[in-house]
Amino acid sequence: MSEKRIPVPLRARAFGGAAPRWMGWATFAVLLALWEMAVRAGWISRTFIASPAEIIVQLQNLLLSGELWLHLGASLRRLLIGWGLGSALGIMIGLMIGLSRVARGTLLPLVSALFPVPKIALLPLFLVWFGIDEGSKVATILIGTLFPTVIATYAAVDNVDRNLIRMGQSFGLPPAAIVRKIILPGAMPGIFAGFRISISIAITMLVVAEMMNADRGVGAYIAAAGQLYQMDQLLAGVTLLALLGIVLSWLLGVCERRVLRWRE
DSSP states (O other): OOOOOOOOOOOSGGGSSOOOHHHHHHHHHHHHHHHHHHHHTTSSOTTTOOOHHHHHHHHHHHHHHTHHHHHHHHHHHHHHHHHHHHHHHHHHHHHHHHHOHHHHHHHHHHHHHHTTSOGGGGHHHHHHHHOSSHHHHHHHHHHHHHHHHHHHHHHHHHTSOHHHHHHHHHTTOOHHHHIIIIIHHHHHHHHHHHHHHHHHHHHHHHHHHHHHSOSSSHHHHHHHHHHTTOHHHHHHHHHHHHHHHHHHHHHHHHHHHHHTGGGO
């Protein structure tokens, strides 16, 4: 008779299951309440920071006036184009480096040399190359997305279990089938981890590009509010960026769960 295996429970609380969701919401609510109270009591001057209530009012004004969708739509368009192109190109280069010795020898030193360069410093160069229109903004987001995606894809491919590849070869699978059925599925968790990093960098590059020269966009809205010292509008723009990051991260999580359903 086979004995029934009973898992040994973890004694350390740090490893014992997931934390309740209400803790995060409660912490957030307490911080907002303290923030509101500090501004209303005069402990923090409104010259330096607006209260959460004032930020909510400004967001309502943006929504009712229709400017919210104008700024958010312009930013989303630039972000999706730049991040999409940068991610696609980054996956292609990362796969080449991970699968080809020639590409690894020629492209990896170049990527390693350019990756530490602050991408914001390249924005004036892009303005000269692509002009002050959408091209320079998309190029800024693209270059900020490209290198993290390349590094994440290459590392994910390099970490695929070699025994699985040898097993596929022993069954006579051609190289294309090994890449499609073994390497890509094994590398997808690492690639999605790179997506989460690159989308945050893309939002940062978006704001920088829009602050430099743009009529519409969340970054342009924040820059205009900062020049006039309108803290409620400035923080309303920052809140929009935070919400945008949360929504995009949630969408990536949904895509990741569907693509990696085979792990369940």
